[in-house]
Amino acid sequence: MSAPRDASARHEAIALHDVTVRYGAQVVLDRVSLELPTGTTTALTGPNGVGKTTTVRVLLGLVRPSSGRVSGLDTCTRAAAFQEDRLCEHLSAAANVRLVLPRSAGSAVEDGLRAVGLDEAAWHVRVRALSGGQRRRVALVRALLPPADLVVLDEPFVGIDAASRDAVLAWTRERLAGRTALVVTHDPAEVAALGATLVRLDAPRTVRDQDVA
Amino acid sequence: MLDVGGTGGVRDRTGRTGVGARPPRLTRRVRAVVAVGCWLVVWQVASVALDQPILLVGPWEVLVRLVELVPTGAFWATVGRTLADVVLGFTAAALVAVALAAAAAASRWVDALLAPLIATTRATPVVAFIILVLLWTDASHLATVVAFLMALPVLYTNVLEGIAHRDARLLEMTRVFAVPWPRRVAAVDVPGVLPYFVAGCRTGIGLAWKSGIAAEVIGLPVGTIGEQMYQAKLFLATADLFAWTVVVVVLAALTERVVLALLERARRRLAGEPAPPLVDPAGGAR
Numbered sequence: 001m002s003a004p005r006d007a008s009a010r011h012e013a014i015a016l017h018d019v020t021v022r023y024g025a026q027v028v029l030d031r032v033s034l035e036l037p038t039g040t041t042t043a044l045t046g047p048n049g050v051g052k053t054t055t056v057r058v059l060l061g062l063v064r065p066s067s068g069r070v071s072g073l074d075t076c077t078r079a080a081a082f083q084e085d086r087l088c089e090h091l092s093a094a095a096n097v098r099l100v101l102p103r104s105a106g107s108a109v110e111d112g113l114r115a116v117g118l119d120e121a122a123w124h125v126r127v128r129a130l131s132g133g134q135r136r137r138v139a140l141v142r143a144l145l146p147p148a149d150l151v152v153l154d155e156p157f158v159g160i161d162a163a164s165r166d167a168v169l170a171w172t173r174e175r176l177a178g179r180t181a182l183v184v185t186h187d188p189a190e191v192a193a194l195g196a197t198l199v200r201l202d203a204p205r206t207v208r209d210q211d212v213a
Numbered sequence: 214m215l216d217v218g219g220t221g222g223v224r225d226r227t228g229r230t231g232v233g234a235r236p237p238r239l240t241r242r243v244r245a246v247v248a249v250g251c252w253l254v255v256w257q258v259a260s261v262a263l264d265q266p267i268l269l270v271g272p273w274e275v276l277v278r279l280v281e282l283v284p285t286g287a288f289w290a291t292v293g294r295t296l297a298d299v300v301l302g303f304t305a306a307a308l309v310a311v312a313l314a315a316a317a318a319a320s321r322w323v324d325a326l327l328a329p330l331i332a333t334t335r336a337t338p339v340v341a342f343i344i345l346v347l348l349w350t351d352a353s354h355l356a357t358v359v360a361f362l363m364a365l366p367v368l369y370t371n372v373l374e375g376i377a378h379r380d381a382r383l384l385e386m387t388r389v390f391a392v393p394w395p396r397r398v399a400a401v402d403v404p405g406v407l408p409y410f411v412a413g414c415r416t417g418i419g420l421a422w423k424s425g426i427a428a429e430v431i432g433l434p435v436g437t438i439g440e441q442m443y444q445a446k447l448f449l450a451t452a453d454l455f456a457w458t459v460v461v462v463v464l465a466a467l468t469e470r471v472v473l474a475l476l477e478r479a480r481r482r483l484a485g486e487p488a489p490p491l492v493d494p495a496g497g498a499r
Contacts, residue, residue: 060389076387086386090483099400100390146390199399 019068046201079148112141249304302360312366335366352432360421375409
């Protein structure tokens with residue numbers, strides 16, 4: 001499995017500039033500006049319904065802004081753990097991860113699944129038979145193994161039990177080291193564990209403050 | 214996964230009631246045999262009551278006629294000819310339908326171009342196609358062409374609907390990760406479309422057989438089941454007519470079972486599950 005790309009090789013920082021997203025008359029993101037410093041992890045927090053997931057969708061290229069500009073994404077490869085796991089139900093945990101990796105991935109899949117504490121017996125079981133916490137781990141491994149320029153994790157640790165959360169957080173931090181990443185979370189402890197820069201998205205849906213956790 | 218059904222019972226995803234609750238296979242089989250037996254009795258009683266063998270023969274006479282027909286080489290040659298024609302027409306329809314539906318899903322222009330063609334084909338009476346094919350060519354493969362034309366719109370519409378109902382969230386996931394298209398087709402597209410395709414096959418196979426036999430009865434290609442049915446009508450051999458009708462019903466059911474078993478094998482292969490035997494030794498529907 002290849003190592004994550006060298007973040008310094010990227011020229012332009014990934015950023016949203018005064019981005020607004022409307023669905024019909026409804027404004028779901030209002031003039032948001034946000035920069036993801038290259039090679040660092042940014043944690044995005046804020047109350048429910050403020051537009052965090054829409055911000056994620058803009059960064060993943062799934063939503064086109066109604067106005068404003070997005071920079072640094074043109075040639076950017078992406079990986080994500082979505083708020084819903086979005087796993088192929090009929091495939092095994094290992095096959096779900098392999099789906100997004102080059103054929104040369106080798107044992108990286110098994111190493112990743114082991115690192116997040118997924119029992120070996122669960123690796124080759126169809127994911128529809130796994131528990132919510134196990135599925136979340138599979139989605140997290142799938143997001144963190146590909147050598148993508150941008151990694152976006154939307155509430156990635158929800159459903160993972162407290163006993164193994166520290167190990168999962170440590171492995172996540174290790175995989176994100178030196179990479180450009182955005183993690184949506186409501187938990188300050190996760191922000192601290194990931195060594196992330198905290199950005200708060202507040203009504204009226206603009207970034208209000210920014211500080212290093 | 215279980216949820217509570219509207220009628221107060223516990224119902225699983227397949228609509229079965231109770232916990233894991235399909236009746237045992239033996240019970241289902243006994244019920245089916247009893248039902249068929251009941252109708253055979255009704256048929257026999259009706260034929261005895263009518264006492265007009267030219268109008269209605271009983272199941273016993275049909276069975277006797279079948280026992281006479283089945284051991285003959287001519288019977289199997291006739292069955293083989295019609296089976297090959299109908300299966301060829303249906304298979305061609307399935308392949309063309311998948312290709313056209315994929316093209317229509319990829320391009321609104323192709324969709325718009327095909328929509329009136331498919332709607333017209335669906336609405337045209339089968340007899341119109343039969344006459345047209347007879348005008349344009351000979352009757353030798355009439356059943357193939359007609360079965361193709363009848364099955365195509367059903368399969369096309371179902372596959373197109375299946376493509377439209379693929380899991381949008383999984384498709385977004387494959388976009389984000391830039392999953393190569395052959396992998397996407399195997400992991401997301403085929404599993405999403407397969408249930409619609411299977412439903413189309415169930416309907417399409419029935420249509421292919423009905424229209425194929427109708428075409429043979431009208432076009433009279435030599436050595437076919439349709440020709441045999443026409444001869445039976447000509448000579449008022451009602452037992453022959455019923456016997457060949459039973460043969461068609463059995464062939465249609467067998468074709469459906471084999472096609473569905475093949476599709477189930479394909480689905481399991483994609484899902485990484487062990488493949489079931491092609492023909493269920495217990496005879497249950499797959």
